[in-house]
Amino acid sequence: MSSEDRRPLRGLRVLDVTWFGAGPIAMRTLANLGADVVRIETHRRPDGLRLVAPKPPGDASLNVSGFYNNFNAEKRSVAIDLARPEGHELGLRLVRWADVFMTNMTNRAVRQVGLTWDEVHEANPGIIGVYEPMQGLTGPHTEFIGFGAVLSAITGLNYLSGDASEPPNGVGTNYPDYVINPGHGVIAILAALRHQRRTGEGQLIDMSQLESTVAALSGPVFAWDNAEVEYQRNGNRVPYAAPHGAYPVASYAGEAGRWIAIACIDETQWQAAAEVMGSQAWTADPRFATLEARKAHEDELDALIEAWTSARTGEDATALLRAAGVPVGMVLKASELLADAHLRERDYYAYLDHAEAGRRAYDGPGFRLSETPHEVRRAAPLLGEHTFEVATEILGLDPDEVGRLVAEEVLY
């Protein structure tokens, strides 16, 4: 932690009326870049992630979910009941304070709290407003709702993941919520900020989570539209490389049932892999001599590789293949990543003290700036932790007034 704040967004005021994943993660990135991110929340209808696991056993507090806390570090939380007229007026005063406003609530929820773009823009004509409902602000499906898992279905992610022999179960997480959608959101906000600084103009950014997700998953759609290629879910195989798969190893870290990912993207890597695996005969075999031949005999190829990996530990297989220049990596688990030597040396995870949750791990930055580095200084806020501070410092209320509003449950 440096004493001088060199972060590139210091001084930027951001009003965060987001919840779940896609919105809060985008807002956290801005906070880590130095923006003052103030989050409006309520006890009446808390962010769904405050309610869910993982929490310490037996602890039902709204302040201890690791799911929530990881995405909200470095922010301030002000608890305002926006559904009350006085609360709504305080919300609009924060809109007037802010340079950037973001929500990923449904259009209906945004109308209910009175923070539609018309209302926000009228309160602050220079503001950047980012609205990220499931399917955008216009069109016949603008009111359609969902979570990352629903989005995974409608964008084709489910259809394309897994194997043809399995139903399209999805990818095991609400995947689009965590990098694609918040990442595109951050880029869009920073772009609009550049426009604002050049012209003085704010603007509306209409982010459809559907469009944002398909944009990062558009290879198969592009192939269908322009070449009538029908992608299917096909295990871990890809059209342009073989071998390309996950193979069982005898053990890893002393544990059975573990897998290694091996991907030979070009002929050099394939030849190196074949040599390591002990049989130059493989490369001479007409079944495996070219990519086309290997794709035509991929089951046989995978069986040979599996026979080799199954006879070795993950540690040995990784070391041998990596030394030969073959892209390889164990399929790792979260606990291993927390302890991973590479990530530790790079200081990826941040450990922050939280009043209720204790000292916990937080994800580090997805990108690092050499001169204006990202910093994670503060753990996630308790619900309403900064209500008094925000009410007096930003909203200019005197302490008695704050007391009255708390008594009347406009503030918490």
Next chain:
Amino acid sequence: MDSVLDDIRVLDVSGVIGHYSGYLLADLGADVIKVEPPEGDPSRYWPPLLPGAPEGEAGLTFLLLNANKRGIVLDLERDHGREAFRRLVADADVLVESWSVAESERLGFTPEALRALNPGLIHASVTPWGRSGPNAGAPAADMVAVAQAGLMHLNGLADGPPRNLPDHQGYHCASIDAAAGIMAALLHRDATGDGQLVEVSMQEAMLIAQETAMQQADILGTDRTRLGGLRPAGFKMPGLGIYDTADGVIFAMCSGNAGAGFPGLVELMAELDGAGPIHEEPLRSFALTSMNAGQLAIRIQDSADAAGILDTLARIEEIVAAFFRGHPTQELYERGQQGRVLLGPVNTPADVSADVQLEAREWFREVPDPGRGRTLRYPGAPWKFERNATGVRRPAPRLGEHTREVLEAAGIAS
């Protein structure tokens, strides 16, 4: 409308790991120059291929991710190629590359050397593991990062192999974070004139997508694993997961209080099929008040009547599955969503291509590609700005299409 980056020039000498970052910056209006070796970027040759296009001009992965860019050929293995590159760097605003540390040293293009050429340069290094740490420089590919970011462990059937994510999510996540870092660095440069290094590790870019796995390991000391979708272990939750329809597959998330929850599904069933056994006691009360997966998991664990609860759930599941089988996917989707029932079709790429919402928002764009003798249909941008133009304006460059134009404008003999 002006573009946000209409004054910005980007040199993109990255491999596939960085292509989408240049694509995003080009979408925002930057003049992105794709720098390729004489034989072209490897993804120019990757299947699937555009029918009828010549070799090297047909790889659809390349054509998609390099839209809007100009393309030049420079042989960085040779002195004159490196000299031309240095001249271009001196005039560029942003450089995106994917060299290992050793490679950048061999070429003479370390961050320090590049900074000396152009102190205002925003230099983005996009690599599998970052520029430091014991794995730096180790060979990798998209799937290897997905494995090493913990995501394959979470994806697949409980008793099956771990699964990759489709369509290069490792490369895409790395590129998205690179573009975000570049934009932040650009704001700093606008204010101060100073450039800097933006460093991205593909593995790190994906780690946050483990959802709750990291926090669960940290807080509870246990690892999440793959379960074949979002199903809690131990019982099948009706209304949660995939169902066959009359003509396809639909994903349902009718549990808890999200949207209209399971009661919304019960109402949809009455709307489409009239009252059935689920609308009569004893099932009705259970279906309207108890269908929360998390709470049921606890009840099944604790209750003496676990068998009875499981039996009720099995009956409800049978009714729900029969309901979905009796209707076409689009009807369920449209009618369900009108009642805030969380349903979404399991779309194929062809379904996405024909989606009425994307159509209504004019998301796809037909772009003439005279060099390849046809018009290509490109996907839209991940954002819509009120005041700034975005979207695909020109197709991907043919190999070396703009070498002469770019080098001449820079005063370099080609």
